[in-house]
Amino acid sequence: MSTTFERPVRIRFSHCDPAGIVYFPQYLVMTNVLVEDWFYEGLHIDYARMIGERRTGLPIVKLDCDFSRPSRLGETILLALSVTRVGRSSLGIEIHGHCDGETRFCAKQVLVFMSFETGESIDIPGDIASALAAFAPSSSPSIEAHRS
Secondary structure (H helix, E strand, O other), rough: OOEEEEEEEEOOOOHHHHOOOOOOHHHHHHHHHHHHHHHHHHHOHHHHHHHHHOOOEEEEEEEEEEEEOOOOOEEEEEEEEEEEEEEEEEEEEEEEEEEEEEEEEEEEEEEEEEOOOOOOOOOOOOOHHHHHHOOOOOOOHHHHHHHO
């Protein structure tokens, strides 16, 4: 089963450049907030605890963004996150931003689970791997298959 995690985001003054359109790096701030919300609300994993107590990070190691149309102050865009791939230690996601039927941007990311103690990649922790199963693409091999 594959599913999408969605959140509306109102475009605020702080997102915009002097022309009143979203300054492109702000989209990356929005996508990072969406990933955190997905962990808390979609995966039911405490993101702050993962970072603070568990000392597990999730840096972006690959990023590809397409910006189709500008978003303007006062608009509300719908951000939609879907999982494209689950590996042993990495996760592929796509985030699309839409407004009034138009695609505004698309970000493809690869995130890698890492230990803050060693600075090295680690296997996806078991509880997170289990939670990811609800979002994994149907063509993706079982997450547990990567654990052997």
